Amino acid sequence: MILRTKHRGSALWLAAVVHRLSGLLLAIFLPLHFLALGLALNGEEKLEGFLRWSDQPLVKLAESGLVFLLAVHLLGGLRVLVIENFDWHDGQKQLATIAAAVSAVIAFIFLVRIF
Amino acid sequence: MNVRLYVWQRLTAAVMAPLVLVHIAVILYATRQEMTAADILSRTRGSIAWASFYALFVAAASIHASIGVRNVLAEWSPLSDRRAGLFAVIFGLALLALGFRAVAAVVLT
Numbered sequence: 772m773i774l775r776t777k778h779r780g781s782a783l784w785l786a787a788v789v790h791r792l793s794g795l796l797l798a799i800f801l802p803l804h805f806l807a808l809g810l811a812l813n814g815e816e817k818l819e820g821f822l823r824w825s826d827q828p829l830v831k832l833a834e835s836g837l838v839f840l841l842a843v844h845l846l847g848g849l850r851v852l853v854i855e856n857f858d859w860h861d862g863q864k865q866l867a868t869i870a871a872a873v874s875a876v877i878a879f880i881f882l883v884r885i886f
Numbered sequence: 887m888n889v890r891l892y893v894w895q896r897l898t899a900a901v902m903a904p905l906v907l908v909h910i911a912v913i914l915y916a917t918r919q920e921m922t923a924a925d926i927l928s929r930t931r932g933s934i935a936w937a938s939f940y941a942l943f944v945a946a947a948s949i950h951a952s953i954g955v956r957n958v959l960a961e962w963s964p965l966s967d968r969r970a971g972l973f974a975v976i977f978g979l980a981l982l983a984l985g986f987r988a989v990a991a992v993v994l995t
Contacts, residue, residue: 798977822923851899884914884918
């Protein structure tokens with residue numbers, strides 16, 4: 772079997788990989804997110820305790836990463852929906868780059884706000 | 887991925903796009919205000935709007951994520967399609983249960 776790997780240098784291949792990995796990481800995070808919110812079932816203090824725990828710098832940094840993953844998965848997904856449902860147009864690489872850049876800006880805004 | 891799963895994947899993506907935008911806005915707002923649990927729960931408890939918003943979000947995310955996980959397992963792991971599908975169904979149902987539990991926790995008084 773001949774493996775063709777030339778495409779792996781392409782920005783659009785990278786966009787597809789980023790979309791898949793961000794989705795996978797968000798899927799792993801989701802149950803933990805739901806469990807954390809579920810703490811409110813045991814009283815407001817339990818949730819408050821978790822929120823104060825999440826004030827630690829490393830946790831805040833991880834949260835910024837999650838915001839980036841969410842934004843990049845959203846924008847990457849919108850790119851896929853546009854490609855599949857509308858007429859093809861040039862500039863796909865630019866769209867993918869813009870998606871990454873906007874996600875980085877959103878994550879940076881979040882980072883600035885929490886620190 | 888079969889056509890039925892493909893359509894569900896894209897449909898839930900389209901439903902979630904505006905929900906994710908609102909969710910990001912809520913995250914940025916909540917961090918700006920340095921909200922406590924009491925601040926958050928005072929806004930969400932008893933709110934039909936937030937309950938509906940997040941219930942729809944949980945349902946769409948559970949379907950979307952489980953189909954995505956199925957695809958990743960089928961393509962990137964040694965699992966057969968059938969086993970990947972079985973894992974995805976269990977994962978999706980667990981997400982649905984945990985998600986609705988979380989919504990109930992912040993919405994019900």
